[in-house]
Amino acid sequence: MLITRETDYALRILRALLDGELHTAGQIAQDQLLPQSFAYKIMKKLEKAGMVQMIRGTAGGCRLAADLSRISLYDLVEAMGERSGLSACMDPQYTCPWRSCHKGCGVHNKLLAIQDKLDQELRAHSLLEILSAP
Numbered sequence: 001m002l003i004t005r006e007t008d009y010a011l012r013i014l015r016a017l018l019d020g021e022l023h024t025a026g027q028i029a030q031d032q033l034l035p036q037s038f039a040y041k042i043m044k045k046l047e048k049a050g051m052v053q054m055i056r057g058t059a060g061g062c063r064l065a066a067d068l069s070r071i072s073l074y075d076l077v078e079a080m081g082e083r084s085g086l087s088a089c090m091d092p093q094y095t096c097p098w099r100s101c102h103k104g105c106g107v108h109n110k111l112l113a114i115q116d117k118l119d120q121e122l123r124a125h126s127l128l129e130i131l132s133a134p
Contacts, residue, residue, distance in 0.1 A: 002082070003073075003077065003082075004080070004082050006038075006042060006080050006082065007076060007077055007080045007082055009032075009034050009038060009039065009042050010042050010045070010046060010076055010079075010080055011076070011127070011130070011131065012028075012032040012033075012034060013028055013032065013034070013039060013042055013043060013046065013052075013062075014046070014051065014052075014064070014068065014076075014127060014131060015032070015131045016028045016031055016032050017052060017062065017063060017064040018064065018068075018131060018132075020063065020064060021063065022055065022060075022061040022062070022063045023061050023062055023063070024060070024061045024062070025039050025040045025043060025061075025062065027061075028043075028062070042080070043062050045079060045080055045081070046079065047062075047065075048079075049075075049079035050065060050066055051064070051065060051066045051068075051071065051076075051079065052064060052065050052066075053065040067128075068126060068127040068128035068131065069126045069127075069128040069129070070126065071126060071127045071128075072122060072123045072124070072125060072126055072127070073122045073123075073125050073126075073127065073130060074119060074122035074123045075123075075127075076127060077122065085111075085115055086111050086114060086115050086118070087108075087111050089105075089108050089111065090111065090112070090115055096108065
């Protein structure tokens, strides 16, 4: 799992919304140093995940819609559609030629154990904890 630029931008957007106020995509993009078109795209994903509320119209904008103390970094990565494993063989639909002709794979098993530990660590930290760090 990799925290991509999109997830990094999502964290910045959520940080901008911590004050509970209504902010426009333009304001957030400017304040958080994000490309405005990319910020809007990410805000749509955050809205779909129930993390933000978007209000359309001239008096519209975006505001926080979820309790970030109940949402983990793992949840955010998944909401951005970036859930991926350490290796292609972590994907359940991946057909590994080695495993199909041998009985198991020690490398795969070790990578699974590492992936599990990484996932546990990402689940252990709420977005509020991360965004409120000094």
